[in-house]
Amino acid sequence: DVKVTQSSRYLVKRTGEKVFLECVQDMDHENMFWYRQDPGLGLRLIYFSYDVKMKEKGDIPEGYSVSREKKERFSLILESASTNQTSMYLCASSPGRGGLYGYTFGSGTRLTVV
Amino acid sequence: GQQLNQSPQSMFIQEGEDVSMNCTSSSIFNTWLWYKQDPGEGPVLLIALYKAGELTSNGRLTAQFGITRKDSFLNISASIPSDVGIYFCAALNYGGSQGNLIFGKGTKLSVKP
Numbered sequence: 001d002v003k004v005t006q007s008s009r010y011l012v013k014r015t016g017e018k019v020f021l022e023c024v025q026d027m028d029h030e031n032m033f034w035y036r037q038d039p040g041l042g043l044r045l046i047y048f049s050y051d052v053k054m055k056e057k058g059d060i061p062e063g064y065s066v067s068r069e070k071k072e073r074f075s076l077i078l079e080s081a082s083t084n085q086t087s088m089y090l091c092a093s094s095p096g097r098g099g100l101y102g103y104t105f106g107s108g109t110r111l112t113v114v
Numbered sequence: 115g116q117q118l119n120q121s122p123q124s125m126f127i128q129e130g131e132d133v134s135m136n137c138t139s140s141s142i143f144n145t146w147l148w149y150k151q152d153p154g155e156g157p158v159l160l161i162a163l164y165k166a167g168e169l170t171s172n173g174r175l176t177a178q179f180g181i182t183r184k185d186s187f188l189n190i191s192a193s194i195p196s197d198v199g200i201y202f203c204a205a206l207n208y209g210g211s212q213g214n215l216i217f218g219k220g221t222k223l224s225v226k227p
Contacts, residue, residue, distance in 0.1 A: 004156075033214070040123075042219035043157075043202070090156050099206045099215035102147050105156030 003027075004106040006091050012112045019078040021109050023091030030096060032074035033103065034058075034066065037088040049074055081113045116141045120203050120218030126226040127197065133190040135221040137203030145206040146179050146186040147215070152199045160201075161188070198223050 007022035025032065034046045035058075045058030047066040055066050063085060067075045074093075078085055088110050092103035120137045127133055137146070145164055149157035161172050163179035163186060170177055174191045186205070190197055203218040 040219070043217045045214065048214065092156075099147075099204070099213070100145060102149075102159040102162055102204070103215060105149075105158070107156050108154070 004091055004093055004104050006089075006106040006109050008109050009107065010110050010112075012114060013078075013081050015082060015113055017078075017081050017113075019081045019111070019113075021076040021078075021089055021091075021111070023074045023076070023106055024072050025074075025091075025093040025104070026072065027093060027095070027104065028071070029093035029104075030071070031094045031099075032068065033092040033094075034064075034074065034076045035090045035092065036060070037090055037108070043090065046076065081111075083113050085111065086113045087111060116205075116216050118203055118205055118216055118218040120221055122221055123219070124222040124224065126224050127193045128226045129194060131193050133193050133197070133223065134187065135201060136185060136187045137205070137218045138185040139205065140184065141207075142183045143205035143207055144183065146177070147204040147206075148175075148177050148186070148188050149202040149204060150199050151202065151220075157200075157202055193223075195225055198225055 004025045013019050033048045035043045044060050046064050049055045049068045052071050065077045088108050090108050091106040094103045118137050118139050147162050148160045151157040161177040166183050167181050168179040176189045178187045200220040200222050202220045204215040
């Protein structure tokens, strides 16, 4: 069964900590995405990548960075976590260019910053 | 930018009822997708639509690609408790250049108390 795996289901971090959220896909997909999900706001795109070492800003990149050193792995980095970054984070991947066949999502990481 | 207006935002279902939700936009799209997110999980693709007017079923779920290409509808017949969750519409203009999916804000289905 093809999968997008997020390394943690739940994380609790302190304000100011550097936080790494890891995502691995086993489908040889070119495209990978990071979203955050908050009640009433839907899915908001943080960053995406169409290829190794390539990254593009989404709609809400402030306070985040990403790394894609290998095709299968896309990491989201919170340089200095703040309480307003408490959220559900979803990683997704898709083949080829565009979302023609939809994205495959991971199960999510619920991050709490205290 | 392009936006998808999904309604209703939330609804309560009683077992056996039919459920309808829709997604509209002022922009034209050539792909519409419907996802379901179970509590505590990531969204899962339910149905993909690629042609205006197309009607596609997946079990008790039926989705339609609106003829104007600006909207899409999802119906669930004879709802059951495991239908609860958040349903998202998503749309794409795919014309040879890269394009990301645009998502609606979701319709949350809950069981009537």
